[in-house]
Amino acid sequence: MPEHLILLAPSANRVYAADAARLGEAELRAMAAGFGLPEPAVSSTRVAGVDYLAVRTGAALDRDALRVLSELSAAHALFRREGGLLAPVPLERRSTYPGDLVTIQKYQGKTNEQWTRLLLNVTAAATRDPQRLLDGTLQVLDPMCGRGTTLNIALSLGLDATGIDLDTKDFQAYSAFIKTWMRQHRLKHSADESVLRTSGRTRGKRLQIEVAASKDAHKTGDVQRVTYLSTDTTDVDGLLRARSVDVIVTDTPYGVQHGSHGDRLARSPLDLLERALPQWLRVLRTGGAIGLSYNRHVAPRDELAALLTAHGLTPVDGSPDEFRHRVDASIDRDLIVARSPG
Known part of the structure; x- marks a missing residue:
């Protein structure tokens, strides 16, 4: 089963940051349902001391799914797990103006x-x-x-x-x-x-x-x-x-x-x-x-x-x-x- 890892963006609010992974998981499920995507298996994971949101899908990540992942509020970067390595996947996010x-x-x-x-x-x-x-x-x-x-x-x-x-x-x-x-x-x-x-x-x-x-x-x-x-x-x-x-x-x-x-x-x-x-x-x-x-x-x-x-x-x-x-x-x-x- 293909697995992608979402690196969560840092939050200026410490209290919010503590819940960011759980909120990101709920957001992803809601967006997947709304956009008609298969429900992904989502969980928090840690790689080399860094926290990620792991997303497992039944098939390779298509463009529609990638665009939804890219729009998550806390998505900072996306990687595809390949054995013990992480391959960066460019986010396809609408970002019209400077952050x-x-x-x-x-x-x-x-x-x-x-x-x-x-x-x-x-x-x-x-x-x-x-x-x-x-x-x-x-x-x-x-x-x-x-x-x-x-x-x-x-x-x-x-x-x-x-x-x-x-x-x-x-x-x-x-x-x-x-x-x-x-x-x-x-x-x-x-x-x-x-x-x-x-x-x-x-x-x-x-x-x-x-x-x-x-x-x-x-x-x-x-x-x-x-x-x-x-x-x-x-x-x-x-x-x-x-x-x-x-x-x-x-x-x-x-x-x-x-x-x-x-x-x-x-x-x-x-x-x-x-x-x-x-x-x-x-x-x-x-x-x-x-x-x-x-x-x-x-x-x-x-x-x-x-x-x-x-x-x-x-x-x-x-x-x-x-x-x-x-x-x-x-x-x-x-x-x-x-x-x-x-």
Whole structure:
């Protein structure tokens, strides 16, 4: 049985790194199922004192399987085991922009980038057309985007993304960062800020970005678009086109104080989700999926699943606790993914 070893990327978060192999295994199983690949045999292993994720398949690794392995959030390098030797296998990963787009921002309360990428991956795999993740056509919405980790990850993959957040400080911080980053990397781009107004009512601000990875890409129209709406995520009627996004992925409020959010976040996200879901689901395409990262201390999984079901979604079944992990004493983090009918 062919065996490949995935060298896991280092994580800036020690606690997350301790669970990276287990989370990577769960992510791989979810992606294999979503992309219609045979279920692989996956396990942690150690070679010469270095930890790897071992993947055994019933046949040689074809290009579809290689592309899925390459997109794993924690995949740093891939090797094929040949007796006592490891032969490097080039990753076939979409990486449109430099990696510092995702890693350079540092601030209190920032979600681990690998976790955000994992959430995007498993949510995309649950859609009717997961290939959109690989071909660059997946449309992403983060309706509580904060300072834009999801937006930056989507952009780094060559995807279009929209973010929504009410916090004006987060909006201003993201606007300043992304404009500076694009200038420093000498990318052909436009970045326009405007007042968000409909029917004579001012509803916040809009940042509209269009950027190309190279001059040639810009000439051919191969550009990415990021939109950030600084407005109330429970009141976006008229601001986003219906059935315009493939996935909705977001961090729900964890019920702990960090940064400028602490004084306005409710202890539980369930009431917020009850009000926001009708607005979000109006823009989700048929066959799309929603992925929520949440804190089990403040949002019991069964209640969250029941809420998604009540709004016409179908939670994706998986092994209990497969993505659950500790962030700190106050955050017992997990994710839940649900499909839209169709």
